[in-house]
Every structure is written in C-alpha cells, then in structure tokens.
Amino acid sequence: MLAYAIRRLLLLVPMAAGMVIVTFALLLMVPGDPAHVLLGPEATPDMIANLRASLGLDNPWYVRLWDYFAHLLQGDMGRSIFQNAPVSQIIAGRLGATIELAVVALLLATLIGMTLGVIAAMRQGSLIDTATMLLAQLGVSMPVYWMGLLLMLGFSVQLNWLPAIGRGAPLLDAFGAALTGRPQVLADSLMHILLPALALAAYSAAVISRLVRTSMLEVLREDFIRTAYAKGLRRPRVVIRHALRNALLPVLSVIGMQFGILLGGAVLVEQIFAWPGLGQLTIGAISQRDLPLVQGITLTFALTFAIINLIVDLLYAVVDPRVRLG
Amino acid sequence: MKSLLLLATALGGLALLSPQAALAQDTKITIGTDVDAGTLDPRLTTDTTAYRTVDLIYAGLVTLTPSLEAKPDLAESWESPDPTTYIFHLRKGLKFSDGSPLTADDVVYTFTTITDPKFNAPDRGLYSPITKVEAVDPDTVKFTLNAPYAPLLSYLDKGIVSKAAAESGRDLATNPLGEGPMTLKNWTRGDNIELVANPNYWAGSPKVTDVVVKIVGDNSARAQAFEAGDLDVIQSPLSPNDIKRLEADTRFGNVIEAGLGVTYINFNTKDPLLADAGMRQAFSMLIDQNSIVNDIYQGVDKVATSIILPSSWAFSPDIKQPTFDVAGAVAKFNELGWKDTDGDGILDKDGKKLTVTIATHSEDPNRVQAVELEQAIFQSAGVDAKVQISDWPSFSTNYVMKSEHQIALLGWLNIVDPDRLLFNQLSTGGATNWGGYSNPEVDKLLQLGRSSLDQAARKDAYQKAAKILASDLPYYIISDQGYQLFYKKPFPVDVDVTPRGNFRGLIGMPK
Numbered sequence: 153m154l155a156y157a158i159r160r161l162l163l164l165v166p167m168a169a170g171m172v173i174v175t176f177a178l179l180l181m182v183p184g185d186p187a188h189v190l191l192g193p194e195a196t197p198d199m200i201a202n203l204r205a206s207l208g209l210d211n212p213w214y215v216r217l218w219d220y221f222a223h224l225l226q227g228d229m230g231r232s233i234f235q236n237a238p239v240s241q242i243i244a245g246r247l248g249a250t251i252e253l254a255v256v257a258l259l260l261a262t263l264i265g266m267t268l269g270v271i272a273a274m275r276q277g278s279l280i281d282t283a284t285m286l287l288a289q290l291g292v293s294m295p296v297y298w299m300g301l302l303l304m305l306g307f308s309v310q311l312n313w314l315p316a317i318g319r320g321a322p323l324l325d326a327f328g329a330a331l332t333g334r335p336q337v338l339a340d341s342l343m344h345i346l347l348p349a350l351a352l353a354a355y356s357a358a359v360i361s362r363l364v365r366t367s368m369l370e371v372l373r374e375d376f377i378r379t380a381y382a383k384g385l386r387r388p389r390v391v392i393r394h395a396l397r398n399a400l401l402p403v404l405s406v407i408g409m410q411f412g413i414l415l416g417g418a419v420l421v422e423q424i425f426a427w428p429g430l431g432q433l434t435i436g437a438i439s440q441r442d443l444p445l446v447q448g449i450t451l452t453f454a455l456t457f458a459i460i461n462l463i464v465d466l467l468y469a470v471v472d473p474r475v476r477l478g
Numbered sequence: 479m480k481s482l483l484l485l486a487t488a489l490g491g492l493a494l495l496s497p498q499a500a501l502a503q504d505t506k507i508t509i510g511t512d513v514d515a516g517t518l519d520p521r522l523t524t525d526t527t528a529y530r531t532v533d534l535i536y537a538g539l540v541t542l543t544p545s546l547e548a549k550p551d552l553a554e555s556w557e558s559p560d561p562t563t564y565i566f567h568l569r570k571g572l573k574f575s576d577g578s579p580l581t582a583d584d585v586v587y588t589f590t591t592i593t594d595p596k597f598n599a600p601d602r603g604l605y606s607p608i609t610k611v612e613a614v615d616p617d618t619v620k621f622t623l624n625a626p627y628a629p630l631l632s633y634l635d636k637g638i639v640s641k642a643a644a645e646s647g648r649d650l651a652t653n654p655l656g657e658g659p660m661t662l663k664n665w666t667r668g669d670n671i672e673l674v675a676n677p678n679y680w681a682g683s684p685k686v687t688d689v690v691v692k693i694v695g696d697n698s699a700r701a702q703a704f705e706a707g708d709l710d711v712i713q714s715p716l717s718p719n720d721i722k723r724l725e726a727d728t729r730f731g732n733v734i735e736a737g738l739g740v741t742y743i744n745f746n747t748k749d750p751l752l753a754d755a756g757m758r759q760a761f762s763m764l765i766d767q768n769s770i771v772n773d774i775y776q777g778v779d780k781v782a783t784s785i786i787l788p789s790s791w792a793f794s795p796d797i798k799q800p801t802f803d804v805a806g807a808v809a810k811f812n813e814l815g816w817k818d819t820d821g822d823g824i825l826d827k828d829g830k831k832l833t834v835t836i837a838t839h840s841e842d843p844n845r846v847q848a849v850e851l852e853q854a855i856f857q858s859a860g861v862d863a864k865v866q867i868s869d870w871p872s873f874s875t876n877y878v879m880k881s882e883h884q885i886a887l888l889g890w891l892n893i894v895d896p897d898r899l900l901f902n903q904l905s906t907g908g909a910t911n912w913g914g915y916s917n918p919e920v921d922k923l924l925q926l927g928r929s930s931l932d933q934a935a936r937k938d939a940y941q942k943a944a945k946i947l948a949s950d951l952p953y954y955i956i957s958d959q960g961y962q963l964f965y966k967k968p969f970p971v972d973v974d975v976t977p978r979g980n981f982r983g984l985i986g987m988p989k
Contacts, residue, residue: 184871188879190516192524192600196909203598234516235667236651242667301698308706316703317694318669426694426703428669435695436514436668439841441871 153469160462167458168451172224175450176217179443185209186233186441207233220447229451230444232437239448243430247452250422250429252323254414256349261356261414262407268357269364270396276369284361291358296417300351300424307347317426320344348425352417356410363406367399374398401472408464412457505970506688509981510700510709514668514693517651520637521592524600526891526979531671531691533980535575536637536656537679539566539585539619544976544983546894548631552580552638552657552680553619561626561931568617573678574640575661582613587641589621603902603909604633626929628936629895659684659987669693685971685986704730704964713963713979718776718844721962730964736789737961737977739891740782740899741845743954748914749884751834756814758951761834761885762800763807764855770848771957779957784944785899787958789977791933792896792940799948799955804859811860818860825860837866838887839873848956849887878912889959892978896940897928904952915952 187203188195204210208219223230229239272284308316320326320341329337371377372395380390419431426432430449437445515528520536523529539556540548550556553566572580589611592599599605607630610622623630643655654662657680660673671691675683692709694700701720704712705727714737716724724730743765745758752758767781780788784797800806808825811817816825816832825832836852838845849865856863868877878886893899901924902908906916923943927936947953961977971986 182872183868183876185875188875189871190524190600191598195598195600196603198595199598199600199602202596236649245667297696301696301702304699304702304706308708309702312706316706316708317699318692318708423695424699426669426692426699428666432668432695439870440516 153466157462157466160465164455164458168455169221171451171454172220172447173217175447176213176220179441179446180213182441184441186443189440190233220444229448232445233442234437234440235442235445239444242433242445243448243452246428246430246433247456248322249319249427250415250418250431251456253345253348253352253418253421253427253429254411256323256345257352257414257418258356258407258411260349261353261360261410264353264357265360266364266396266403268361270368270391272361272365273368273372274391281365285365288358288361291354292362294354296351296355297420297424299354300348300421303347303351304424314343314347316347318344319427348421348427351424352414352421355417356414359410360403360406363403364399367402368395371395371399397471401468404464404468404471408461411460411464415453415457505686505986506690507686507710507970507984508690508692508708509984510692510694510704510712512693512695512697512700512715515665515671515691518654518662518665518671519650520639520654520656521588521597521599521601522651527671527691527693529892530979530981531673532637532654532656533635533658533982534660534673534689534985535654535658535662536639537658538635538637539568540631540634541982542632542635542894542976542978544974546632546976548634551635552585558931561929562623564621564623564630565614566619566621568619569680570617572657572680574643574655574657575676575678576655577678578640578642580638580640580657581616582619583616584638584641585619586611586613587644588636588638591639591644592636601633601636604629604898626931628928628931629897632894632898659982659985660689663688679988682988684988686984689981689985691981704966707966710969711963711965711984713975714959714961715842716962718774718778721778722776724964725962729967731967731969731973732965733961733963733973733975734778735961735977736780736787737891737959738787738789738893739889739959740785740787740893740955741779741848741887741889741957741959742782743956744878744883744886744888744913745952745954746881746883746885746913747916747952748881751832752884754814755950756810758954759800759949760807760810760814761856761861762951762954763803763810764852764859764861765954765956766802766851766855767956768802769851774844774847774851775957778960778962780960782955782958785947785953785955786896786940786944787893787899789958790893790896792937792944794941794944797941797944797948799951804855808859816860823860824862831862832860833862833864834884835864835866836885836887837868837873837877837883839870840867841870845887852887881912881914883912887956891959894978896936897924900924900940900943901928904947913952915950917946917950920946920950 187200187207187209191199191203232239232242235242268284272281275281304316307314321337323341326338326341377390377395380394418429419434422429422431423435434449437449511527513525513527515531516525517523517528518532518535520532523532537551539551539553541551543549552568552572554569556564556566558564568582574580589608591597592602593605593608607623607625607627608621609624612620614620637656639650640655644650659676659679661676663674664672670693673689675687677683694703697715697717698720700712701716701724703709725732745752747753771779771781784799786793811825815827818825836849838849840846846867853863853865877883890899902910904911904915905921905924920943923939927939930936963975965973973983975983
C-alpha cells in the first residue's frame with residue numbers, strides 16, 4: 153500500500169504539468185489583458201505597452217510558459233500582478249478558509265445524506281421515502297448561489313439567527329479557544345460557517361442520500377442480512393453494523409468526487425457569503441486577468457482534489473479488506 | 479413568513495427606541511462594497527473602492543464638496559497669478575499618520591510621478607497639461623501648465639504620498655502612508671479593509687473611530703447582509719429591486735440623488751455602416767430610453783437628454799438628442815437607401831442586409847436586458863440585430879478599446895466636470911475615443927472648454943459642443959445614473975454624502 157501511495161504521488165507531477173499547460177492555453181485564448189485592467193479605461197496605448205513590457209507580457213507564449221515552469225520547479229509560483237505579492241503567499245493565506253468550508257460542507261453533506269438515505273431505504277415506498285427523495289431532487293436541481301441567497305434571506309434577514317456574511321476565527325483556533333474557556337469564539341465561528349456550508353452541502357447531500365438509499369436497498373436484500381436477522385439480531389444493529397457498512401463502499405468513492413464539486417461550488421458560495429477563501433480570490437483574479445494568480449489557484453485546486461482522492465482510495469482499502477491496492 | 483416580517487419590523491422598531499447615548503459611543507461603522515481595492519496608492523487607483531478608501535487614508539491639496547466645488551484641504555489657500563500658473567500654500571505643521579512632516583517636496587514628488595509616463599499612473603491624462611511642479615519653499619508649491627486648464631482644481635484632490643517612504647522602498651500599494659482622516663489598520667485582500675482614525679490629520683480625528691470596508695461581491699447578497707444588520711451602509715451599485723425595497727423600509731435612512739455617471743451607446747464612427755451621421759440618428763431613434771430607464775432600471779436612473787449631466791452648471795434643457803420613434807427611424811433608413819426590397823422583413827441596400835451587432839458586458843444584468851430589448855426593437859424596425867455579451871475584460875480591452883464594436887452599451891463614472899466626459903472621449907485622437915469620432919468644430923470647442931477660465935465661456939463652449947453631438951451622435955446618452963446610499967438608523971454621525979460615493983461624509987469629519 154505504501155508503494156501504491158508513492159506511485160500515486162509521483163503521478164501527480166505529470167498531472168500538475170498538464171494542468172499548468174491547459175490553464176496556460178486557456179488564459180492565452182481568453183481575451184482581455186491585465187495591463188488594460190490595471191490601468192483602467194482612461195489609459196493611453198503607450199502606457200499599456202510600457203506596462204505589458206515590464207510585466208513580460210510581450211514575450212512569445214513559449215518563453216512565458218518556459219519561464220513559468222522554470223520558476224515552478226524552484227517552488228516559485230510567480231507574483232500576482234494586482235496584489236504585488238508572491239502567489240504562493242496569497243494562496244496560503246486563503247487556502248485554509250476554503251478547505252475549512254469544503255470539509256465542513258462535506259461532513260454536513262455526508263451526515264445529512266446518509267441519515268436521509270438510510271431512513272428512506274428502511275421505509276421504502278412510504279411517505280417519508282417520497283418526501284426525502286423529493287428533498288433530494290430539490291437539492292440536486294437548485295443552483296448553489298440561489299440556495300445561498302434563500303438561506304441568507306430566511307435565517308439572516310427574516311429570522312436574524314445567523315450572520316449573513318463573513319467568517320469568524322478559523323475553526324481550529326476556535327476549538328483551541330473553546331478549550332481554554334472562551335466558548336463564545338467557537339460559537340461565533342460555527343454560526344458564521346453554518347449557512348455557507350449548508351448552501352454548499354445541499355447538492356452533495358442530495359446525491360449522497362440517493363446513493364445511500366439505492367445501495368442500502370440492494371444490500372438489505374442480500375443473504376447475509378437475512379442470516380443476521382435469523383441469528384436474532386435487532387433491526388438497528390443489522391442496519392447499522394451489517395447493511396450500512398457494506399452499503400458505504402460506493403458512497404465513499406462518490407464522496408471523493410463530491411469534494412471536487414464542493415471546491416467548485418465554493419467559488420460561488422464564497423462570493424455570496426463574502427467568505428475570504430480561494431473561491432472569492434478566483435473570481436477576482438479572473439475578472440482582473442491576474443494570470444499568475446489564476447495559474448496558481450488552478451494548480452492548487454487540482455492538487456488538493458488529487459490528494460483528497462488519493463486519501464479516499466487509501467481509505468477504501470481500509471474499509472474493505474477485499475480491495476488490494478497495487 | 480408574513481408574521482415573521484411583522485416580528486422583524488417590530489423588533490426593528492424597538493431597536494429604534496433604544497437610548498441614543500449608548501449608540502453614540504459605538505463609533506465603528508461597516509460599509510459594504512462590491513469590489514476589493516486594487517491598490518491603496520492614490521496615484522494608481524482605478525476602481526471605486528480604491529478611490530473611496532484612499533480618500534480616507536490620504537488628503538489632497540483640495541477636497542471636493544458634495545456640490546463638487548474645490549475646498550481647501552492640505553492647502554490653506556491658493557492663487558493663480560496668470561492662467562497657466564497656480565500657487566498653493568500648504569497649512570503649517572502638516573504630518574503624515576506616522577508623525578513625519580509633510581512638505582512641498584512630497585506634493586512635488588506625488589505629481590511628478592503621476593505625470594511621468596514611466597510610472598504608468600492610470601489618471602495621467604487628467605494631469606497632462608501640467609508641465610512643471612516645484613517647491614517654492616517647504617510650504618508653497620507652484621504648478622506650471624502648458625495651457626490654461628479649467629478642470630485642474632477638480633482633480634487636485636489626489637492624495638499626497640510621502641516622498642521619503644516611497645523612496646525608501648515602502649510598497650505604498652499595500653502599505654500606504656497617508657495624512658488623511660483615517661489610517662490603514664489591516665487589509666485582508668478580497669475580504670475587508672479596516673481603518674482607524676488618524677489623530678495626525680490636520681483638522682483632528684473624525685468622530686467615527688473605526689471603519690471596516692467589507693467586500694461582498696454579489697449585489698443581492700450585499701443588500702441582504704445590510705438588512706440582516708451585518709453592514710451599516712451600502713451604496714450603488716445595487717439592483718433596482720433591492721433599491722425599491724430598502725427605500726420603503728423605515729428602519730433605514732437613504733440618500734437617493736442624481737449620480738455622476740451615464741449609461742450610453744457608443745457608436746463606432748469608423749464602421750462603414752455607422753460612418754454616416756444619418757445612420758447613427760436612425761439607430762438612436764430606436765433606443766427606447768423610457769423602457770430601459772423605467773422598466774429595466776425601475777426608475778432609479780433618469781432619462782438623459784444630452785451629453786451634459788442635468789446636475790452640471792453647463793446643462794441646458796434646450797439641447798435634445800433624438801427620442802424613441804420607430805416609424806421615424808424606418809423613414810430615415812428608407813431615405814438613406816435601406817428598403818425591404820425582397821419582402822423578408824429585413825431592410826437591404828445594394829443586395830446587402832442591414833445587419834448590426836449590439837454589445838455589452840455580462841457583469842450588469844440590467845445592461846444585458848437593455849441590449850436584448852434593443853435587439854427586439856431593432857428587429858421590429860427591419861434591422862437584423864445580433865447581440866454580443868462577454869465579460870468586462872473581454873468586452874472592454876479586446877473589443878471596444880480596439881474599436882472592433884459597432885454599437886456598444888457601456889457607462890462612464892465620476893464626471894466631476896464636463897471635460898471628464900468629453901475631451902478624452904470625443905476629441906480627435908483622444909485616449910478613450912474608441913469610436914474614432916472626429917469633428918474639428920467639436921475639437922475646437924472642447925479645447926476651449928478646458929482652457930478657458932471664464933465659467934460663462936466654458937458653459938457656452940460645452941453647450942455648443944453638446945448641440946453638435948446631439949445630432950452627430952458618436953455617443954447616445956441613454957440615462958443619467960442615479961446614486962443611492964442606505965444607512966442603518968440611528969447612524970452615529972450626520973450623513974453628508976457626495977454622489978461620487980466617497981466615504982468622508984460617513985465618518986463625522988472634523989470641521
């Protein structure tokens with residue numbers, strides 16, 4: 153399994169290189185020029201030419217691509233054109249917020265999705281089943297920004313229970329504060345993250361609940377379940393210990409894929425809830441055509457996604473001893 | 479839901495009754511805004527958030543009052559011994575926020591860098607008539623111009639940077655050092671900018687001690703965050719729906735007035751189809767100003783009549799662009815040889831169909847809607863109209879600025895002087911004359927308007943130019959943009975805002 157993990161990690165290198173080239177090509181094709189954006193609408197052509205030269209934008213594409221790789225190998229993602237700071241530093245300051253949001257959303261999605269899925273499967277064909285699957289249908293079909301605005305309208309504007317925008321202290325710090333006798337810090341952080349995480353989780357929760365339901369229905373018909381009942385085990389024990397554990401396998405791989413969807417959704421959710429993460433940064437960077445920053449963010453997203461998937465694959469082997477990695 | 483609304487209103491009402499005294503001590507305000515500042519170096523600002531934040535961190539020689547008059551700020555007084563010379567007398571004992579002295583050398587340094595082509599200041603064009611800035615003594619600065627330049631004072635509210643700090647390599651874009659009423663405490667990029675009162679401002683500290691500028695990119699989310707109480711102030715741009723709702727809500731105070739921006743149609747006069755002023759007139763008659771302004775923008779903007787803002791001293795109600803008249807437009811097209819000879823509903827001439835592309839950018843859904851409405855109207859008049867929508871950088875840099883457009887819908891902001899919407903835009907070869915318009919008569923009038931120091935002569939020149947432009951139509955002005963600001967009540971200080979949206983009117987400026 154160690155050899156497998158190492159091989160998968162090595163495969164990240166060509167993947168990252170491919171990612172850089174694809175992003176680079178896309179950015180070459182997209183019209184719009186950072187020098188223009190930086191200088192505003194009243195800039196004259198000679199000012200723009202000056203700035204393009206000093207940013208190295210007038211070099212041919214292969215020189216720029218080569219430069220980028222040469223720097224990347226030394227761990228240098230370049231400097232943001234607009235923020236005049238190293239891209240790696242800017243991303244490092246943002247990545248935590250996005251991962252926190254995505255992880256909390258993933259936990260929420262798994263929790264909600266599994267609960268609803270199991271309940272629906274146990275009461276197949278009942279009103280609860282229909283209601284749950286209707287809810288799932290809603291979750292799958294509602295765009296994430298619309299869900300975000302609705303949640304904000306309900307819980308912040310009308311009920312005034314939760315803050316509409318922003319982030320509290322980082323959750324890890326907040327847990328530390330709670331342990332040292334300042335629980336209000338943790339409460340504040342949780343209240344801030346709840347709405348964006350819920351908006352982000354809705355789609356994944358819906359997907360997971362459908363999958364758990366189908367998978368559970370299949371497993372519940374298996375022989376070993378009947379055997380378990382025959383042994384005289386009680387229903388909750390059969391469902392949780394025997395059925396759910398087996399139904400979890402396909403769910404686990406989907407959860408890995410969902411993380412990618414969550415990272416993508418975070419771009420929109422962060423914009424709505426003013427969550428200071430990478431997603432919000434992405435929108436700004438693209439609309440300003442801050443090329444090195446867009447490159448850096450894409451690469452970071454891709455690597456995060458790849459690593460999460462690797463972890464999920466390794467977990468697969470842990471949950472199911474039949475799976476041999478190698 | 480209804481009872482919830484009632485409950486919320488009732489609670490809001492209770493909040494209003496709470497004692498004023500307790501709130502008077504709470505002098506932190508959170509202002510919601512749409513974009514992050516690109517830089518906090520006053521010489522390099524291009525976006526509204528940067529302009530407005532820099533205006534708090536820095537001070538200029540003058541400051542503009544809500545009615546856009548120049549009023550002394552760092553300069554105590556000034557004189558103009560001849561039309562091309564301005565002498566400014568600085569206040570005594572000016573200091574930057576770190577306590578270091580501010581002298582005439584800093585003013586000279588600021589404007590020397592702005593006018594230096596290598597420095598790439600986005601606003602350089604506004605200061606191009608300045609040929610020399612020199613320090614007469616530590617408290618006196620002399621500006622020499624190559625020609626009289628009437629709008630100069632309106633542009634001298636530019637913040638003064640510290641020469642010593644800049645030359646020591648301090649990155650003023652991210653770590654500004656100013657002399658204005660507030661100073662930067664913390665800047666989390668893309669999220670918020672936190673400012674605190676600057677006791678070293680020459681007039682003393684403002685009443686508000688903390689200002690947080692919070693970036694909420696989505697217009698509706700920003701309005702909702704304001705209603706939820708997370709923000710104390712929001713302002714344009716807001717969606718028309720939200721404006722109507724907030725305006726009716728008694729929990730909030732509002733300022734709704736004429737702004738300093740226009741939404742307009744840019745005709746590419748170099749395009750073979752649009753080179754003829756007659757064609758531009760015909761197309762202008764197809765612009766349904768009323769529907770765009772009153773239905774799409776729900777009346778938050780006003781129907782424009784000419785290129786001069788109604789709030790300007792140069793405005794005249796007698797100058798009028800063509801108005802919406804489909805039959806008139808078709809008659810005009812026919813007169814110019816465009817007729818539907820093959821009966822397919824589309825006008826044609828010499829075997830070619832009348833085809834035109836209307837473009838705008840995707841960020842403003844109201845502009846997209848306006849363009850779609852116009853497409854339908856164009857088609858009803860027998861014009862085969864195509865629509866092109868792309869994001870702002872693609873639309874501006876790679877399309878309009880390269881003069882590849884035919885008919886484009888966009889806007890100008892910050893028109894503090896008629897010169898600001900005319901000289902660079904419509905003079906022959908002007909830096910932002912993307913439609914390639916050229917008319918020697920207009921050139922002469924615009925030059926006169928900028929160089930005459932006699933207000934009556936300027937007014938006359940601009941009105942004459944506007945009259946020509948109203949029939950020549952390189953621009954067709956659709957609407958004069960409204961400006962809206964909403965604030966929670968009670969607000970800790972008196973609200974005294976300018977249509978430029980600057981924040982100084984929100985912080986209880988020292989008198």
